[in-house]
Amino acid sequence: MPAMRVRSIVAVLVAGALAGATAPAAGAAPRLTQVQLRTSGSVRVVWHGDRARGCAAAGLCGYRGSIVYPARRGSGFVERIDGGPPPFSDLFGFLETPGRTVARTERAVAGGDPAVCSQRSRSKPFTLSSARSWRGRQWLTLGADISPPLLASGQCAGPRLEDFSGRLPSALIRRRALDRRGARVSLAGRFPFTSGPLRGQVISTLRLRSRGVRSVREIHEVDEGRRDGKHQLYVELRYRVISVEGEFRNDFRAVTAPVCKLRDACGTRGSELYSINGGDRKMEVRGFLRTRSRKRPPLRRALRRILRHGFLNGDVPIDRSSGLTTHAFVRPGAATCTDHFRPRRPPFVVLTGGEGRLGLGAFGGDASILRGRCPGPVDPGAFGGALAASRVPRGRFLKRTFELRLRSRRDFRTGAYRGARTVRLDVRLRRTRARVTVDPDFGEEGSVFLTGLSPRARAARQRP
Numbered sequence: 001m002p003a004m005r006v007r008s009i010v011a012v013l014v015a016g017a018l019a020g021a022t023a024p025a026a027g028a029a030p031r032l033t034q035v036q037l038r039t040s041g042s043v044r045v046v047w048h049g050d051r052a053r054g055c056a057a058a059g060l061c062g063y064r065g066s067i068v069y070p071a072r073r074g075s076g077f078v079e080r081i082d083g084g085p086p087p088f089s090d091l092f093g094f095l096e097t098p099g100r101t102v103a104r105t106e107r108a109v110a111g112g113d114p115a116v117c118s119q120r121s122r123s124k125p126f127t128l129s130s131a132r133s134w135r136g137r138q139w140l141t142l143g144a145d146i147s148p149p150l151l152a153s154g155q156c157a158g159p160r161l162e163d164f165s166g167r168l169p170s171a172l173i174r175r176r177a178l179d180r181r182g183a184r185v186s187l188a189g190r191f192p193f194t195s196g197p198l199r200g201q202v203i204s205t206l207r208l209r210s211r212g213v214r215s216v217r218e219i220h221e222v223d224e225g226r227r228d229g230k231h232q233l234y235v236e237l238r239y240r241v242i243s244v245e246g247e248f249r250n251d252f253r254a255v256t257a258p259v260c261k262l263r264d265a266c267g268t269r270g271s272e273l274y275s276i277n278g279g280d281r282k283m284e285v286r287g288f289l290r291t292r293s294r295k296r297p298p299l300r301r302a303l304r305r306i307l308r309h310g311f312l313n314g315d316v317p318i319d320r321s322s323g324l325t326t327h328a329f330v331r332p333g334a335a336t337c338t339d340h341f342r343p344r345r346p347p348f349v350v351l352t353g354g355e356g357r358l359g360l361g362a363f364g365g366d367a368s369i370l371r372g373r374c375p376g377p378v379d380p381g382a383f384g385g386a387l388a389a390s391r392v393p394r395g396r397f398l399k400r401t402f403e404l405r406l407r408s409r410r411d412f413r414t415g416a417y418r419g420a421r422t423v424r425l426d427v428r429l430r431r432t433r434a435r436v437t438v439d440p441d442f443g444e445e446g447s448v449f450l451t452g453l454s455p456r457a458r459a460a461r462q463r464p
Contacts, residue, residue, distance in 0.1 A: 167191040
């Protein structure tokens with residue numbers, strides 16, 4: 001991950017932490033301390049099909065494999081906020097892992113050598129976070145909660161990332177243990193896991209060595225609000241989600257190119273289906289528009305103005321329990337591989353409006369919605385991109401009860417597979433509350449948090 005992107009993520013986390021913090025004592029600004037790290041070792045995941053867990057019924061007996069995340073000569077950092085209230089004093093950072101992640105799977109073949117599926121990917125960073133323990137100690141934990149996500153099994157059979165990410169290593173340290181240059185922390189160990197019909201373990205030889213404190217910067221809140229006499233027209237809508245029903249589906253088959261041999265996929269076909277059936281939740285939609293008028297317009301007029309010139313946003317709530325993924329992977333002359341699971345993170349469905357448009361979009365924060373333990377495609381569009389999007393008639397949105405519909409079909413080719421993704425989603429809503437306000441103190445930028453500014457520079461930024 002580029003250094004600038006990492007810094008921007010940490011800046012957002014710091015701002016979010018301070019926004020909810022109580023004000024420190026007068027004259028004592030919180031400080032952001034950054035400690036640089038070096039890494040050595042690796043994190044390796046090994047697994048195999050387990051008959052005791054039903055690998056025969058799933059068609060995964062005879063499979064085994066490994067995933068290797070290199071960390072030798074890697075670098076990273078952790079940051080903390082000193083002077084802020086808990087829990088914002090915890091550590092947070094990233095570990096860069098140079099090189100390539102390698103996923104390799106072997107499938108037993110009667111009377112012959114094992115068939116091999118392999119995939120390589122540029123390594124992504126691990127996250128580092130901490131949780132308070134006892135007597136000033138903290139658990140420093142390696143994590144994989146980042147997008148795009150780390151490579152798990154890729155297009156090969158094997159565990160999903162969330163099957164073993166909870167078994168990544170931790171170490172008990174004191175909060176300032178890494179401040180001293182040369183200090184070491186071991187994250188080595190073996191951590192077993194089970195996932196569906198698979199059993200395995202995370203084997204870590206990862207070690208961290210501190211390069212000392214790189215910087216200590218004061219954090220100051222600066223009012224960046226505009227002072228041009230404009231106001232905010234603000235609309236808040238609340239809905240009852242009567243029902244959410246639909247499906248995200250991949251139908252695929254292997255290509256005839258040489259890559260099918262590299263992925264042990266020649267002649268195969270299959271489907272991946274994520275179905276949703278839920279409802280009875282609450283949904284909030286908010287919109288705003290900068291205006292010079294102080295009058296509060298009626299609801300319908302306010303919505304028309306916001307949809308034409310302002311911005312509107314709302315998230316459609318989807319329960320994890322309402323979504324189920326089903327896989328079927330057919331290999332000629334072999335048992336069909338099947339898989340069923342409820343993704344930890346359902347798709348992110350958002351309603352957005354502005355500049356004369358109103359649309360509904362579905363996004364996947366990672367590939368966990370459709371990608372399971374059987375072999376199959378990893379659609380690049382699943383990694384943070386839009387899974388589907390469609391326009392919403394503005395007249396329908398103005399009604400008290402209405403339905404949002406999402407329809408999409410997209411062909412794809414990725415690695416050893418080609419196929420089609422189809423999306424169908426129907427959301428039925430009933431408005432239960434509406435409020436229109438005009439705020440004379442609106443500032444589009446609001447408050448920001450800056451580090452390392454001199455008193456003169458801060459005063460200059462705060463001038464109207």
